[in-house]
Amino acid sequence: MNDTTVTQTDSRADDRALPFQVDPLDVRGRVVTLGPAIDAILARHDLPRPVKVLLGEAVALASLLATSLKDTGRFILQTETDGPVSMLVVDIRTPGEIRATATCNRERVEAVTVSGRAASGDLLGRGTLAMTIEQGKTGRRYQGYVPLENESLEDAAHSYFRQSEQIPTRVRLAVAEIVDRGSEGEAQQAWRAGGLIAQFLPESSERIKVRDLHPGDTPDDADVADLPLEDDAWREAVALVDTVEDLELIDPAVPAERLLVRLFHERGVRVFEPTVLRDHCTCSRERIEQVLEQLPADELEEAAVEGAVEVRCEFCGKEYRFTPEELNSGKV
Structure with missing residues (x-):
């Protein structure tokens, strides 16, 4: 995403994860808006610009997932790949203390960068995305993996929930360095990141079953009538989430509440107490x-x-x- 001049930031809407629920569609989710926290994290790392964008996406994704945990503890998102960015690590002490880092080969990053931008799949390459949960009270550790095949973090998240959790899920991520107007009208450059996750969680588990094969790939001898159809409510939710533009996720003039009302005003949306997110390293x-x-x-x-x-x-x-x-x- 290109740099964009936007209006003065409303700091009250920044650095938080806002849970929401759309009852008529059986959809629950969260919207993450990161301002000063992501700017501080990315500013301290001497990384090429496309790598900072990718790391910002990883922080937004990890924040969406970590803030769903009910128990205090730790959430770690980590990639290990053969691409120009060999490692990403986002470590969140729940509910919302974030630290993050990345390792890259600058020459290889430059080789896949065009006009200052690079596709996240080209930066990541092939490898593994791991997500680890360490429960604070019980000390139990859970870990899930999904292979990375030159795909974006959004696509990897979709694969993880489809394969491991079997929950229909839609994720949107956006990161950019913007030109903001400070309180006295001065121009200030700052990183911003945003994300949205929507999940289909109906009472009946039968409603979440979907076809494993696209209809066009169905074998000739398969009984199409026996293949479950995707639920109409979820199809509507996906269509709405897919209308979200990058700018809407990072624009400080578009708080999460306003975005959710725009998306789901015909169905009605409820929001709940947000989780505060902050840049915090646990080293000592x-x-x-x-x-x-x-x-x-x-x-x-x-x-x-x-x-x-x-x-x-x-x-x-x-x-x-x-x-x-x-x-x-x-x-x-």
């Missing part, structure tokens, strides 16, 4: 000390530079330095 000197304490002395000595061990957080960029005195005193 104490945590790193605990990691270093587990390392053998020879590895610490090898990692030391002029007698000191330096550690940089890949998420927030903060640097920690442990002096020779600390190392020798047994603190580490």
